[in-house]
Amino acid sequence: MHKILVTGASGQIGTELVARLRQIYNIDHVIATDIKADGLNESSGIYEILDVTDGQAMHDIANKYQVDTIIHLAALLSATAEAKPLLAWHLNMGGLLNALEVSKSLNCRLFTPSSIAAFGPTTPKNNTPQDTMQRPTSMYGVSKVSGELLCDYYYHKFGVDTRGLRFPGLISYTAPPGGGTTDYAVEMFYEAIAKGSYTSYIKQGTFMDMMYMPDAIEAIIKLMEADASSLKHRNAFNISAMSIDPEMIATAIRKHIPDFKLGYYSDPVRQAIADSWPDSIDSSASKEEWGFQAAYDLDKMTDDMLSHLASRLVV
Known part of the structure; x- marks a missing residue:
């Protein structure tokens, strides 16, 4: 990663991830974006206002800064998504589709998080396998499964280097x-x-x-820095602490x-x-393919x- 665009930068993950990325990759090489300026401080680095459902605006910002990596975090989370399912679908899937299209157009690597919400009541409850039944019953879960499949499609169809983690609850x-x-x-x-x-x-x-947030942040960075040839699952690694x-x-x-x-x-x-x-998930694929360790x-x-x-x- 050289130039990194982060969407949803003032959210729970983005707040800490942007700070850590700027420590590692240089303050001017990380472009923080969100739909409003709350939590974004110009004095600590570059930020831009971005509504991720506006694909042209996302493209323009990514092109302006010549980014090679997009970390797409903007989304409604599970309880909020259940209260506003149509908005959740529009934001979660529309924003992801725009991020994928920009990545395809500008040849960017893309990270987007999935979630344990991608599983459902028919999924094995204990030591849930990496590859298993996924029939979620929440709108958030439906959007996450759809996102995993969409990222797989863009990787296989267009060669977009897509990567992702199924996050547990983050503290x-x-x-x-x-x-x-x-x-x-x-x-x-x-x-x-x-x-x-x-x-x-x-x-x-x-x-x-x-999972504690510092482990989640390091996992994102470690996955994005991993040799692509070592990744078999790419867009939906089980991960937990x-x-x-x-x-x-x-x-x-x-x-x-x-x-x-x-x-x-x-x-x-x-x-x-x-x-x-x-109740618990199996993170062994993450450990074997790119060395995850909480x-x-x-x-x-x-x-x-x-x-x-x-x-x-x-x-």
Whole structure:
């Protein structure tokens, strides 16, 4: 990667990814874009306002800066997408199609994230294989499966170097939650510091895969730097660091905040989405094909999250 365009740069992943890319590849070689300027700071590097559903605008910005890599992050996440399914399809698929067309036109390498939402209730729940049944029941999941197939098509039909990861829930102290089903995990850390208690909309015993954001950022970079000849799956690598439920996070927090209290309430929409996802996934293809290795387990992540949040939040 030499010149990199990032869409959705002020989102949960983009906020940290842009900063890390600028550390590695030079501040002037990373062009941050989003539909609004919130979270984008001109003093820290180049940014452009971009609506990803405007294909011509995306092409013009990519061409202006002569980018060779597009990291396309702009999308509605699972819970928000379920509330606004038509908007989710328009943004998630329309934006991706534009990114693919620009990549084809300008000969760019393209990364776009998929998700464990690409699986569904008929997918094996435990140690979910890399290649398996995918029949999601949420609009977000449908768009992710469609995106995986569309990227495969552009690779085989047009030779576009497309790459992607099926992310689990991502936990970060830098950017607030963005409308995902796994956001409860992020919220729990914030509320542990601010209030000493949290009420979860995900039921006890609901296991989902999670990952700390630094591991996710390094995984994107490592995949994009990998030798193309080593990649067999390309657009949909399973990736995870831990499979956890709300009680496990609470137990880890209590090692630092002994009186932390966890309660529950019912959110049928987000619980139904969570129940349709795997309990744990098999990341062996990522390890074998490009050397993925997570650095953070639950305890190490909890230590780091609480340390950073304690210095940022006013109790």
